[in-house]
Amino acid sequence: MKTFFNVEDLGDLKAALAEAQEVKANRFGYQELGKNKTLLMIFFNNSLRTRLSTQKAAMNLGMNVIVLDVNAGAWKLETERGVIMDGDKSEHLLEAIPVMGSFCDLIGVRSFAGLKDRDYDYAETIVNQFVKYSGRPVFAMETATVHPLQAFADLITIEEHKKVARPKVVLTWAPHCRALPQAVPNSFAQWMNAADVDFVVTHPEGYELDPKFVGNAKVEYNQKKALEGADFVYAKNWSCPGVKDPAQYGEILSKDMSWTIDEEHMSWTNDGCFMHCLPVRRGLIVTDDVIESKNSLVIPEAANREISAEVVIKRMLESL
Numbered sequence: 001m002k003t004f005f006n007v008e009d010l011g012d013l014k015a016a017l018a019e020a021q022e023v024k025a026n027r028f029g030y031q032e033l034g035k036n037k038t039l040l041m042i043f044f045n046n047s048l049r050t051r052l053s054t055q056k057a058a059m060n061l062g063m064n065v066i067v068l069d070v071n072a073g074a075w076k077l078e079t080e081r082g083v084i085m086d087g088d089k090s091e092h093l094l095e096a097i098p099v100m101g102s103f104c105d106l107i108g109v110r111s112f113a114g115l116k117d118r119d120y121d122y123a124e125t126i127v128n129q130f131v132k133y134s135g136r137p138v139f140a141m142e143t144a145t146v147h148p149l150q151a152f153a154d155l156i157t158i159e160e161h162k163k164v165a166r167p168k169v170v171l172t173w174a175p176h177c178r179a180l181p182q183a184v185p186n187s188f189a190q191w192m193n194a195a196d197v198d199f200v201v202t203h204p205e206g207y208e209l210d211p212k213f214v215g216n217a218k219v220e221y222n223q224k225k226a227l228e229g230a231d232f233v234y235a236k237n238w239s240c241p242g243v244k245d246p247a248q249y250g251e252i253l254s255k256d257m258s259w260t261i262d263e264e265h266m267s268w269t270n271d272g273c274f275m276h277c278l279p280v281r282r283g284l285i286v287t288d289d290v291i292e293s294k295n296s297l298v299i300p301e302a303a304n305r306e307i308s309a310e311v312v313i314k315r316m317l318e319s320l
């Protein structure tokens with residue numbers, strides 16, 4: 001595997017889930033694979049889980065790991081071509097990328113959406129430059145439009161906790177005080193469409209996800225109807241994807257607190273489990289009672305990030 005951005009990159013999803021189970025049962029079984037190999041993790045944005053779980057996964061595989069926080073100590077990077085660099089940016093990404101590539105075997109990149117220019121974000125302008133100029137396999141640690149390590153961990157978690165063969169999984173928008181990217185809901189939708197689940201998306205009008213990700217999933221604007229009988233409730237805020245009106249891309253269209261997941265919302269479900277990628281803002285996305293309940297999967301879900309990362313890094317090492 002040379003890149004990891006979309007669910008298709010894994011090939012047969014059932015085989016990948018079986019591999020995840022095997023890796024989870026024997027996470028130090030492939031130490032020789034990563035010996036004398038180096039993973040470079042590059043962060044343009046903050047992280048807790050991705051940083052820790054991906055480093056842990058690489059260490060499980062016997063790798064050395066270098067972490068670069070671009071905004072904490074590195075030269076400020078120019079990302080556009082054709083500019084006169086007379087501002088505060090000292091180095092161009094087009095030199096920085098091959099230099100970074102020369103010190104590692106694999107690269108993980110976190111670079112969130114700017115939420116200002118839809119075409120720029122949805123073209124994945126930054127990470128595609130890493131793919132093109134680093135000379136190394138590159139995987140997403142949340143890019144402008146996708147967060148596949150999260151969605152893979154979410155699917156592993158659903159497989160582990162489902163009580164019926166084909167569970168009902170509901171992705172619900174919830175309110176937030178800041179404009180957030182669509183990477184998490186995009187990938188979650190893409191992965192649920194590829195999995196054997198009954199998948200429903202619910203959000204206020206205007207928050208329609210890009211058709212590339214939501215595909216033929218059922219979209220239900222009535223949150224109560226959507227949640228009825230749900231086995232898994234996946235809450236997430238996202239800003240306007242600009243599908244209907246590109247001028248609204250990245251805007252907050254609603255802060256409707258009736259969408260916050262509380263015990264009443266969960267009472268509409270089939271004793272459903274609560275999921276969120278974290279970090280989560282209590283009181284906006286979810287109440288304390290729900291996130292602390294026995295049906296909350298947020299901690300095992302985060303723990304499975306180590307497993308999704310280990311499968312992906314293992315496959316990249318195998319293809320070196």
Ligand SMILES: NCCC[C@H](NC(=O)CCC(=O)O)C(=O)O
Nearest residue numbers: 142178180181184277278279281
């Ligand atoms: N990697 C998981 C989510 C990261 C990001 N959340 C955030 O930026 C939340 C920040 C805050 O709550 O202030 C997002 O939604 O894509």
Ligand SMILES: NC(=O)OP(=O)(O)O
Nearest residue numbers: 047048049050277278
């Ligand atoms: N879920 C997730 O990616 O968390 P971090 O942003 O803390 O890495």
